[in-house]
Amino acid sequence: MSNSHLQIPFEAELTLKRLQPRLDQLWVETGADPDCISEFQQRLQEYWLRLFAHLFELYGTRYDFFFHLEQILLAAARSWVERPEDLKKSDQHRIYQDDWFRSEQMVGGALYVDLFSENLGKLRETISYFKDLGLSYLHLMPLFAVRPGDNDGGYAISNYRSVDPRLGTIDDLKLLASDLREAGISLVLDFVFNHTSDDHFWAQKAQAGEREYQQFYYIFPDRTVPNQYERTLREIFPTVRRGNFTWHDGMQQWVWTTFNSYQWDLNYSNPAVFRAMMEEMLFLANTGVDILRLDAVAFIWKQMGTSCENLPQAHTVIRAYNAIARIAAPGMLFKSEAIVHPDDVVRYIDTKECQISYNPTLMALLWESLATREVKLLTQSLSHRQILPPGTIWTNYLRCHDDIGWTFDDEDASAVGINGFDHRQFLNHFYTGQFPGSFARGVPFQHNPETGDMRISGTLASLAGLEQAIDEGDEELKELAIRRIILLHGIILSIGGIPLFYLGEEWGMLNDYDFVKDPAKAGDTRWIHRPKMRWDYLNELEASSVPEEGSIRKRIFTSVQRLIALRKKYDSIAGLAMELIPLRNPHVLGFLRTHSGGRLMVLGNFTEHPQSVSGNILRTAGLGRFFQDQITGREYQTSEDIELEPYQVVWLVRV
Ligand code: GLC
Ligand code: GLC
DSSP states (O other): OOOHHHTHHHHHHHHHHHHHHHHHHHHHHHHHHHHHHHHHHHHHHHHHHHHHHHHHHHHTTTHHHHHHOOOOOOOOHHHHHHHOOHHHHHHHHHHHTTTTSSSTTTOOEOHHHHHHHHHHHHHTTTTTHHHTTOOSEOOOOOOOOEEOOOGGGGTTTEEEEEETTTTHHHHHHHHHHHHHHTTTTTEEEEEEOOOOEETTHHHHHHHTOOOOHTTTEESSSSSSOOOOHTTTTOOOOOTTOOOSEEEEETTTTEOOSSSSTTEEEEEESSSHHHHHHHHHHHHHHHOOOOOETTGGGGSSSSTTTSSSSSSSHHHHHHHHHHHHHHHHOOOOOEOOOSSSHHHHHHHTTTTTTTTEEEEEHHHHHHHHHHSSSHHHHEEEEEHSSSSSOOTTTEESSSSOSSSSSSOOOOOHHTTOOHHHHHHHHHHHHHOOOOOOOOOOEEEEEEEOOOOOEEEEEEHHHHTTTTTHHHHHHHHHHHHHHHHHHHHHHHHHHTTSEEEEETTGGGGTTOGGGGGGTTTTTTTTTTGGOOOOOTTHHHHHHSSSSHHHHHHHHHHHHHHHHHHHHHHHGGGGSSSSOOOEEOSSSTTTEEEEEEEEEEEEEEEEEEESSSSEOOOOHHHHHHOOOOEETTTOOOOOEEEEEEEEEETEEEEEEEE
């Protein structure tokens, strides 16, 4: 065992020697210039061992391993030759400035092209909006060709190389990418590699009975094997269909479908699948993607008798893709979408795997703190989960296009006297507005009657109490809701990581109950928080008189915009270094950010009552006697205790 392990570097080198003539032939065929060749060969030297080792681990026992390896190498080389010059230039920059994405200047937004601006052409005209807001990162939700009818918000892709014709063309996408680059905004696109749509070319071939393509998926003649798998699987979309398999009438067979029944899971134990998806990845890279969002990473490897989530081979697949990206598109980074247990989330985060990750635990626990008015679970979790390996970063978000799941760790909960199961029930009651006194107006997503499991849909503002306050016409409640919204932003903009907005939320948009009128959306409550962008709101910014709701929107927008601008002034916000301040007030979150000499102290009151915080503790943590809140400009001295208003957030800097 240890012996064979030692031989990998030797085998890798020998294999590359054997493959080199094929590569040389490709250089001749493509007429690649010497610089292009030498850059590639240099990076190949650097990353080949890693790539070889991962692929050998996954596919080394296959008789056709060498064939696939050769094809993978050639595809990577071809893609590098075809990579546009401006992208190669930005690759160079990023190789030397490999910390660019961990900067305080990074602020992200995400949007659906059709809902935000109709199409890619019109989206290009709104780049000034992104700049005004202060964005430097833009995630366009999946915009590729999709199946007719329901398509899971674009996540059921029928062709990775063409844009949904309603949104534009690949050329429009490239044009947008280059305009964004010029504006200093990184483009983020999805790599939906766990599954394809049931009308993707591969799935169609499978349906036509071609065995080569049936092996791209998990297809079974009867329930025997599916039933064996089912024993240890979770259900992700239990209201779509029970279990994880879908009967296909045409083939008269069962297909593995973790998500919707029309999303067919790909079989990564087949190297042909790895290679086919790799080619799609490199195609995307060359359209100008800066950050690739790896969708549903937890599910990509299956093994009988396991949960088929977060398996070691899932990591190996991603690491192999990472090595290929380093070689053929070295400026492009990976972001993982792992909305799973926090211990599993971090396992995807590594410079050799995904450099960036969603921070679902922080997201969930910020909402948890609002509901309980206590920060003990949040601080318990932050105390050992916020720091990541060097060279990586979180994206911190409050809402995204998906639901909220309570993915905190039960041991973190029990350490602070909370029963995880009961607490999730409470949070579901609270955020669906059923708990007495709740301010939230969320709705259930994927309620599983068997396990009692449920997730929550709803917009930021509706979950934070604004919808209820407006309905009740209650001024005080409106004020509290607005303050909750600003508090949450004050935290994610300063805590370390790239803050990420689901665009539209910056206006405090409310739930859109009209989604039920569209039959393709009615079955999925996540559409309640994906309304169309309302460009008329922008006029309210300048108008001398606006309706009352308009002035609320204006206040939320300008507050968020100001906080973003403020964030960019403090290099102490870059990176992840963060220390919790032991405030001894259960309702106030306090942390210190330090980076290259700068210090920023952040305090957030999670209740509707004033809270006081010991001046002496702040003096010791902040190393000073006089501080100024950068948000209000107010000065504080630590000879006295500091009073925070209801839901107030302060960013304190020593004066
Ligand atoms: C990801 C997406 C989600 C989608 C699922 C299946 O989790 O964020 O919207 O439903 O993958 O593709
Ligand atoms: C589950 C999955 C996540 C997906 C979500 C969609 O939480 O883990 O990948 O985004 O479901 O609801």
